[in-house]
Amino acid sequence: MSDQEDTSPAADYDQFVDWGKRLRREATLFRWAFSLSGAHSVLDVGAGSARHSLLFASWGMSVTAVDPDESMLAQARINVAAAEKSLLASGGNVRLVRGGFGELEGLTAEPFDALVCTGNALPHVAGASGLRAAVKEFYQVLAPGGVIVLHLLNHARLAGSRVRAVPPVVRDTDEGVKVFLRVIDYPQDGESLDFDFVTLVRSKQGEWTLTHRRSAHTFIPVDVLVAELSRSGFTGIEAFGNHERRPLEVEDDESVIVVARK
Secondary structure, three states, rough: OEEOOOOOOOOHHHHHHHHHHHHHHHHHHHHHHHHHHHHHOOEEEOOOOOOHHHHHHHHOEEEEEOOOHHHHHHHHHHHHHHHHHHHHHHHHHHEEEEOOOOOOOOOOOEEEEEEEEEEOHHOOOOOOHHHHHHHHHHHHHEEEEEEEEEEEEOHHHHHHHHHOOOEEEEEEEOOOEEEEEEEEEEEOOEEEEEEEEEEEEEEEOOOOOOOOEEEEEEOHHHHHOOOHHHHHHOOOEEOOOOOOOOOOOOOOOOEEEEEEEO
């Protein structure tokens, strides 16, 4: 079995996630959140392959999708091109921009009605100071009354239970059978979580290959996130444990969804 470092996270991203199922599950919450501000323009921070952006655009919204990773943007371009006809019919649009935290101001002449940061993009900030700067920047690029939706793994649950792995995902692909593994380490400083993203591929000839990459995520328990949102001026802050807007149960829920208003 060959072993190599994975330098292109987009190669597996769209296969690892069952996007049809996920977007159907999440759509109602986003529609509700956007209705709070009557949103038409959306900034999708850490947009990845633009799957959420395309969902929002299918509702007739104008979406700016920002991601720092060129391989992700390459996959996003493919996805946007494939959706061209449906976007024309909906009246929505997606603009792809390479960028990240600290680079959001000035993307458009007008502030955004809504901002989303999903799929564990937020923990890529550089520590506690990076989180504070990012939340402040989010506030600055939103229009008055604008809404923010943040989604990430429930770090308090992970650290409290010392969860070591995310359940494996197995997909049948054109390349063969892929097995996606996520292994978690907890550095002693308590300021980050280290994720090893491991992909095993069994080719149609029966040969196995392994790719892997490590990603350090800043530790962001929900109480810290809520405090930073409040510090920056956000109000009406609500924390949910799922996309049906059930109140968060910190010790049990796998994910955290936070919605707030400017």
